[in-house]
Amino acid sequence: MSTRKTSLTDKQTKNGTSKYVLERCASINEYYDIAFKVMLLGDSAVGKTCVLVRFKDGAFLGGNFIATVGIDFRNKVVEVDNLKVKLQIWDTAGQERFRSVTHAYYRDAQGNISLLPQFVLKSLFLRILTAWLTEIHEYAQKDVVIMLLGNKVSVGYGIPFMETSAKTGVNVELAFLAIAKELKHRATQQPNEPRFQIQDYIEAQKHKSGCC
């Protein structure tokens, strides 16, 4: 059994005043078999906090945009092949001025989910993607599991990619489940067992749900 205490999520308005705090101090006993750290990366306002809140609480954080200050995390336990997998998901501030704070956390994470901006020109999209992949390669573990989330853009980088919406919830649960499965398979894989194919899993699940 493990006990956890989530930290405060401190959000900041454009003028720098901290006015919105998601209060989550409850202590909850939750059982899990295996735990992984996953970081949410991406430029400011791409929707990292909203995706995490959608996954954790099933709600959409609408209203005025309030930027994350520094870094925060939420835990969620998901079931993967009869194992309880705890994902400790780190929500990083996208603003450049917090980069030195967030870089310090890359090394401990087994998974990275990078959110990419919607509706930008392909050349800009590729520039942003390359910048984030360069950051990941510089600061993260060499064998970190990477997933890209975005909207209406197709990527040919051999990295699992999904279109998601924190607003409608489409594909959010699937994205986190897929990364939990990949991490669990890597951690428990027997020598002769075939590798888990994360993109195949994603496609099969999308097909099942009749989604996009």
Ligand SMILES: Nc1nc2c(ncn2[C@@H]2O[C@H](COP(=O)(O)OP(=O)(O)OP(=O)(O)O)[C@@H](O)[C@H]2O)c(=O)[nH]1
């Ligand atoms: N329509 C729509 N709006 C979204 C969606 N996801 C996020 N938003 C909006 O986009 C804005 C930014 O969302 P956040 O999740 O706070 O962005 P962030 O990436 O955490 O930003 P930083 O904290 O600065 O790194 C908010 O106004 C959200 O309401 C989505 O799927 N659809």
